Amino acid sequence: MGYDIQTWVNVAAYMGGALAMGFGAMGAAIGEGYTAAEANAAISRSPRATGEIFKSMLVGQAVAESASIFALVVAMILLFMNFSAQSYLTVATVFAAGLCMGLGAIGSGIGSGFPAGAACTGMSRQPGMSNRLTTNMLIGSAVCQTPSIFALVTSFILLFTNFSDRPISPTWAALLGAGLASGLGAIGSGLGGGLVAQASCEGVSRQPESVTPVTNIMLLGQAVTQTTAIYGLLVSFILMFKSFEATDALSPCAALIGAGLCMGIGAIGPGIGEGFTAQSAVAGIARNRSAISELTRLMLVGQAVAESTGIYSLVISLILIFVV
């Protein structure tokens, strides 16, 4: 192929920008729609609380929107920044950065919609609790946004680090794998964290006196749910910062992309599953505070079992990077 490097860099930047915004628009819009739906149901149930519900809907939607604004920022950078094309590696970095941010925004956008919707429903039940509910919703949805921030960090590192002194092959595969690990890995944790925060907003509105244990266990459950996104971030840091020996063979490149795919896809299931577990545990604690120690223990044991497949994915991707 006789094109110069700059041509391929532009091609990759446009494709990366388009994928960032295309995928990045998905999650936040679904989450915001869910919030609006719950707000409408809540207003029809208690029209007197309209003002509080409406405000809470807009605040919650604004938090969910942040994930897609990250994607917009990355897409604009990719479209309008002039990347100096030192080597073909720039092609891989700009494409991987776009893909990473786009995929990473899906889970957080949908997840942040769940607590906002539950807060709106809660205000129709307990208009007096609106401050507590708003605080709880904001804490919960802030934690939901962390996976999309991991993806943002990875794509900024990809965009603004100079990789040109590395050997082209297999570094291109490592950078692509890094984008996939961090982007795909953010989907499950974002969604799962949202489920937990939803249960805690519901719990606060049903049992206002149990607000402290419900918020604490929500944070504990969300922290465990985030672990798989952190594995994804870890794998992508290893892929970005380890120096690989130059090679002409295809198999080392395939191993590095495979490592990114393995950790990224493998993180989705545990993230969602641990979210389900903590959701039910938080709902149970809100109903029956005296069972808090049994429920917390059972939640952590269940999450540990759900985590196992995420750990298998981590092991396989580390083997793909360091052993084979």
Add this chain to the structure above:
Amino acid sequence: MAIEGADIIQAAAFLGAGLSMGLGAIGPGVGEGMAAAKACEAIGRNPNEAGLLTRTMLVGQAVSESTGIYSLVIALLLLFVV
């Protein structure tokens, strides 16, 4: 047949515009549909508040639409600006 470098960049921009708008249209469609569905249920339960509920639905949908508009902006930029 020789393809110019500028041509393949243009091709990528067109492909990207399609992908950006196509993928970006999924979320707003689903989300706004959920909002409208609940609004219909809510008005059915409480028809006296139809005006208030319609307003809430439209404001909520407008926020949900924003990500679709970001995709549209990126697609139009890819088509006509870059």
